[in-house]
Amino acid sequence: MxxxxxxxxxxxxxxxxxxxxxxxxxxxxxxxxxxxxxxxxxxxxxxxxxxxxxxxxxxxxxxxxxxxxxxxxxxxxxxxxRGEDPTKSNVDALIELSGRVLSTVTNHGGQVKLANGDTWTARTDVGVDLEPGESVIVARIDGATAVVRPAIRPEEPLA
Known part of the structure:
Protein backbone atom coordinates (compact mmCIF):
# COMPACT_ATOMS: atom_id res chain seq x y z
CA MET A 1 0.00 0.00 0.00
CA ARG A 82 -5.99 24.66 -46.56
CA GLY A 83 -3.18 26.86 -47.86
CA GLU A 84 -1.07 24.03 -49.28
CA ASP A 85 0.09 24.18 -52.86
CA PRO A 86 -2.11 21.69 -54.75
CA THR A 87 0.62 21.13 -57.34
CA LYS A 88 1.72 17.52 -57.41
CA SER A 89 5.38 16.89 -56.71
CA ASN A 90 7.94 14.10 -56.79
CA VAL A 91 6.61 10.83 -58.18
CA ASP A 92 3.01 12.07 -58.15
CA ALA A 93 3.94 14.76 -60.70
CA LEU A 94 5.10 12.09 -63.16
CA ILE A 95 1.78 10.24 -63.36
CA GLU A 96 -0.01 11.04 -66.67
CA LEU A 97 3.09 12.86 -67.95
CA SER A 98 3.77 12.32 -71.65
CA GLY A 99 7.03 11.23 -73.17
CA ARG A 100 8.78 9.59 -76.13
CA VAL A 101 10.33 6.16 -76.37
CA LEU A 102 14.14 6.28 -76.73
CA SER A 103 14.79 2.54 -76.88
CA THR A 104 12.19 -0.18 -77.41
CA VAL A 105 10.00 -0.56 -74.34
CA THR A 106 8.82 -4.09 -73.55
CA ASN A 107 7.35 -5.81 -70.51
CA HIS A 108 10.90 -6.15 -69.20
CA GLY A 109 12.57 -2.84 -69.97
CA GLY A 110 13.35 0.05 -72.24
CA GLN A 111 13.94 3.76 -71.99
CA VAL A 112 11.77 6.86 -72.34
CA LYS A 113 12.34 10.60 -72.24
CA LEU A 114 9.55 12.38 -70.38
CA ALA A 115 8.15 15.82 -71.17
CA ASN A 116 9.97 17.28 -68.15
CA GLY A 117 13.32 16.28 -69.71
CA ASP A 118 14.04 13.29 -67.46
CA THR A 119 15.15 10.01 -68.98
CA TRP A 120 13.71 6.95 -67.24
CA THR A 121 14.00 3.22 -67.53
CA ALA A 122 10.57 2.05 -68.51
CA ARG A 123 8.41 -0.96 -69.11
CA THR A 124 4.94 -1.45 -70.45
CA ASP A 125 2.25 -3.58 -68.90
CA VAL A 126 -0.16 -3.47 -71.84
CA GLY A 127 1.57 -6.38 -73.61
CA VAL A 128 2.58 -4.32 -76.67
CA ASP A 129 6.17 -3.37 -77.45
CA LEU A 130 6.63 0.36 -77.97
CA GLU A 131 9.12 1.41 -80.63
CA PRO A 132 11.51 4.41 -80.51
CA GLY A 133 9.78 7.69 -81.29
CA GLU A 134 6.32 6.57 -80.11
CA SER A 135 4.44 8.78 -77.69
CA VAL A 136 3.71 7.34 -74.26
CA ILE A 137 1.96 8.30 -71.06
CA VAL A 138 3.26 7.37 -67.59
CA ALA A 139 0.71 5.10 -65.92
CA ARG A 140 2.60 4.68 -62.64
CA ILE A 141 6.06 4.60 -61.13
CA ASP A 142 7.32 1.26 -59.90
CA GLY A 143 10.51 1.88 -57.92
CA ALA A 144 12.91 3.52 -60.38
CA THR A 145 10.97 2.38 -63.45
CA ALA A 146 8.23 4.26 -65.24
CA VAL A 147 5.38 1.99 -66.29
CA VAL A 148 4.07 3.48 -69.53
CA ARG A 149 1.21 2.96 -71.95
CA PRO A 150 0.89 4.16 -75.52
CA ALA A 151 -0.50 7.66 -75.91
CA ILE A 152 -3.79 7.78 -77.78
CA ARG A 153 -3.25 9.33 -81.17
CA PRO A 154 -5.95 11.73 -82.46
CA GLU A 155 -6.50 9.63 -85.62
CA GLU A 156 -7.24 6.50 -83.55
CA PRO A 157 -10.82 5.81 -82.45
CA LEU A 158 -11.45 5.52 -78.70
CA ALA A 159 -12.96 2.02 -78.92
Whole structure:
Protein backbone atom coordinates (compact mmCIF):
# COMPACT_ATOMS: atom_id res chain seq x y z
CA MET A 1 0.00 0.00 0.00
CA UNK A 2 2.88 2.34 0.69
CA UNK A 3 4.07 2.04 -2.93
CA UNK A 4 0.67 2.99 -4.32
CA UNK A 5 0.46 5.98 -1.98
CA UNK A 6 3.94 7.09 -3.04
CA UNK A 7 2.99 6.83 -6.71
CA UNK A 8 -0.21 8.80 -6.13
CA UNK A 9 1.69 11.40 -4.12
CA UNK A 10 4.25 11.99 -6.91
CA UNK A 11 1.97 11.38 -9.93
CA UNK A 12 2.06 15.07 -10.85
CA UNK A 13 5.74 14.69 -11.81
CA UNK A 14 4.84 11.79 -14.09
CA UNK A 15 2.12 13.86 -15.74
CA UNK A 16 4.51 16.76 -16.35
CA UNK A 17 7.14 14.44 -17.86
CA UNK A 18 4.49 12.78 -20.04
CA UNK A 19 3.19 16.16 -21.25
CA UNK A 20 6.72 17.33 -22.10
CA UNK A 21 7.49 14.13 -23.99
CA UNK A 22 4.27 14.43 -26.00
CA UNK A 23 5.00 18.08 -26.82
CA UNK A 24 8.53 17.28 -28.00
CA UNK A 25 7.23 14.48 -30.21
CA UNK A 26 4.56 16.85 -31.54
CA UNK A 27 7.21 19.39 -32.48
CA UNK A 28 8.94 16.68 -34.51
CA UNK A 29 5.84 15.30 -36.24
CA UNK A 30 3.52 18.33 -36.57
CA UNK A 31 0.49 16.09 -36.89
CA UNK A 32 -1.59 17.26 -33.88
CA UNK A 33 -1.84 13.70 -32.51
CA UNK A 34 0.67 14.15 -29.71
CA UNK A 35 -0.62 17.65 -29.01
CA UNK A 36 -4.02 16.13 -28.25
CA UNK A 37 -2.37 13.47 -26.06
CA UNK A 38 -0.43 16.23 -24.27
CA UNK A 39 -3.64 18.13 -23.59
CA UNK A 40 -5.13 14.89 -22.28
CA UNK A 41 -2.10 14.63 -19.99
CA UNK A 42 -2.77 18.19 -18.87
CA UNK A 43 -6.31 17.12 -17.92
CA UNK A 44 -4.83 14.20 -15.97
CA UNK A 45 -2.48 16.60 -14.19
CA UNK A 46 -5.38 18.89 -13.36
CA UNK A 47 -7.40 16.03 -11.93
CA UNK A 48 -4.36 14.99 -9.85
CA UNK A 49 -4.04 18.50 -8.45
CA UNK A 50 -7.73 18.39 -7.54
CA UNK A 51 -7.15 15.16 -5.56
CA UNK A 52 -8.58 12.49 -7.88
CA UNK A 53 -7.28 8.93 -7.45
CA UNK A 54 -4.73 7.70 -9.98
CA UNK A 55 -7.16 5.45 -11.87
CA UNK A 56 -9.55 8.38 -12.37
CA UNK A 57 -6.69 10.61 -13.53
CA UNK A 58 -5.82 8.09 -16.23
CA UNK A 59 -9.46 7.72 -17.29
CA UNK A 60 -9.89 11.51 -17.50
CA UNK A 61 -6.65 11.93 -19.47
CA UNK A 62 -7.62 9.17 -21.91
CA UNK A 63 -11.16 10.49 -22.35
CA UNK A 64 -10.02 14.07 -22.99
CA UNK A 65 -7.32 12.92 -25.42
CA UNK A 66 -9.78 10.65 -27.25
CA UNK A 67 -12.40 13.38 -27.60
CA UNK A 68 -9.81 15.85 -28.85
CA UNK A 69 -8.37 13.34 -31.35
CA UNK A 70 -11.81 12.65 -32.78
CA UNK A 71 -13.39 16.11 -32.57
CA UNK A 72 -10.66 18.76 -32.73
CA UNK A 73 -7.79 17.22 -34.72
CA UNK A 74 -9.59 16.75 -38.09
CA UNK A 75 -10.73 20.40 -38.43
CA UNK A 76 -7.30 21.60 -37.31
CA UNK A 77 -5.62 19.46 -39.98
CA UNK A 78 -8.02 20.75 -42.65
CA UNK A 79 -7.32 24.33 -41.64
CA UNK A 80 -3.57 23.73 -41.59
CA UNK A 81 -3.58 22.15 -45.05
CA ARG A 82 -5.99 24.66 -46.56
CA GLY A 83 -3.18 26.86 -47.86
CA GLU A 84 -1.07 24.03 -49.28
CA ASP A 85 0.09 24.18 -52.86
CA PRO A 86 -2.11 21.69 -54.75
CA THR A 87 0.62 21.13 -57.34
CA LYS A 88 1.72 17.52 -57.41
CA SER A 89 5.38 16.89 -56.71
CA ASN A 90 7.94 14.10 -56.79
CA VAL A 91 6.61 10.83 -58.18
CA ASP A 92 3.01 12.07 -58.15
CA ALA A 93 3.94 14.76 -60.70
CA LEU A 94 5.10 12.09 -63.16
CA ILE A 95 1.78 10.24 -63.36
CA GLU A 96 -0.01 11.04 -66.67
CA LEU A 97 3.09 12.86 -67.95
CA SER A 98 3.77 12.32 -71.65
CA GLY A 99 7.03 11.23 -73.17
CA ARG A 100 8.78 9.59 -76.13
CA VAL A 101 10.33 6.16 -76.37
CA LEU A 102 14.14 6.28 -76.73
CA SER A 103 14.79 2.54 -76.88
CA THR A 104 12.19 -0.18 -77.41
CA VAL A 105 10.00 -0.56 -74.34
CA THR A 106 8.82 -4.09 -73.55
CA ASN A 107 7.35 -5.81 -70.51
CA HIS A 108 10.90 -6.15 -69.20
CA GLY A 109 12.57 -2.84 -69.97
CA GLY A 110 13.35 0.05 -72.24
CA GLN A 111 13.94 3.76 -71.99
CA VAL A 112 11.77 6.86 -72.34
CA LYS A 113 12.34 10.60 -72.24
CA LEU A 114 9.55 12.38 -70.38
CA ALA A 115 8.15 15.82 -71.17
CA ASN A 116 9.97 17.28 -68.15
CA GLY A 117 13.32 16.28 -69.71
CA ASP A 118 14.04 13.29 -67.46
CA THR A 119 15.15 10.01 -68.98
CA TRP A 120 13.71 6.95 -67.24
CA THR A 121 14.00 3.22 -67.53
CA ALA A 122 10.57 2.05 -68.51
CA ARG A 123 8.41 -0.96 -69.11
CA THR A 124 4.94 -1.45 -70.45
CA ASP A 125 2.25 -3.58 -68.90
CA VAL A 126 -0.16 -3.47 -71.84
CA GLY A 127 1.57 -6.38 -73.61
CA VAL A 128 2.58 -4.32 -76.67
CA ASP A 129 6.17 -3.37 -77.45
CA LEU A 130 6.63 0.36 -77.97
CA GLU A 131 9.12 1.41 -80.63
CA PRO A 132 11.51 4.41 -80.51
CA GLY A 133 9.78 7.69 -81.29
CA GLU A 134 6.32 6.57 -80.11
CA SER A 135 4.44 8.78 -77.69
CA VAL A 136 3.71 7.34 -74.26
CA ILE A 137 1.96 8.30 -71.06
CA VAL A 138 3.26 7.37 -67.59
CA ALA A 139 0.71 5.10 -65.92
CA ARG A 140 2.60 4.68 -62.64
CA ILE A 141 6.06 4.60 -61.13
CA ASP A 142 7.32 1.26 -59.90
CA GLY A 143 10.51 1.88 -57.92
CA ALA A 144 12.91 3.52 -60.38
CA THR A 145 10.97 2.38 -63.45
CA ALA A 146 8.23 4.26 -65.24
CA VAL A 147 5.38 1.99 -66.29
CA VAL A 148 4.07 3.48 -69.53
CA ARG A 149 1.21 2.96 -71.95
CA PRO A 150 0.89 4.16 -75.52
CA ALA A 151 -0.50 7.66 -75.91
CA ILE A 152 -3.79 7.78 -77.78
CA ARG A 153 -3.25 9.33 -81.17
CA PRO A 154 -5.95 11.73 -82.46
CA GLU A 155 -6.50 9.63 -85.62
CA GLU A 156 -7.24 6.50 -83.55
CA PRO A 157 -10.82 5.81 -82.45
CA LEU A 158 -11.45 5.52 -78.70
CA ALA A 159 -12.96 2.02 -78.92
Missing amino acids: ELIQTIEQWAWIGWIVLILVFLVIEMLTLDFTFLMLGIGGLAGLGSDLLGAPLWLQVVIAAAVAGVLLLALRPPLLRRLR
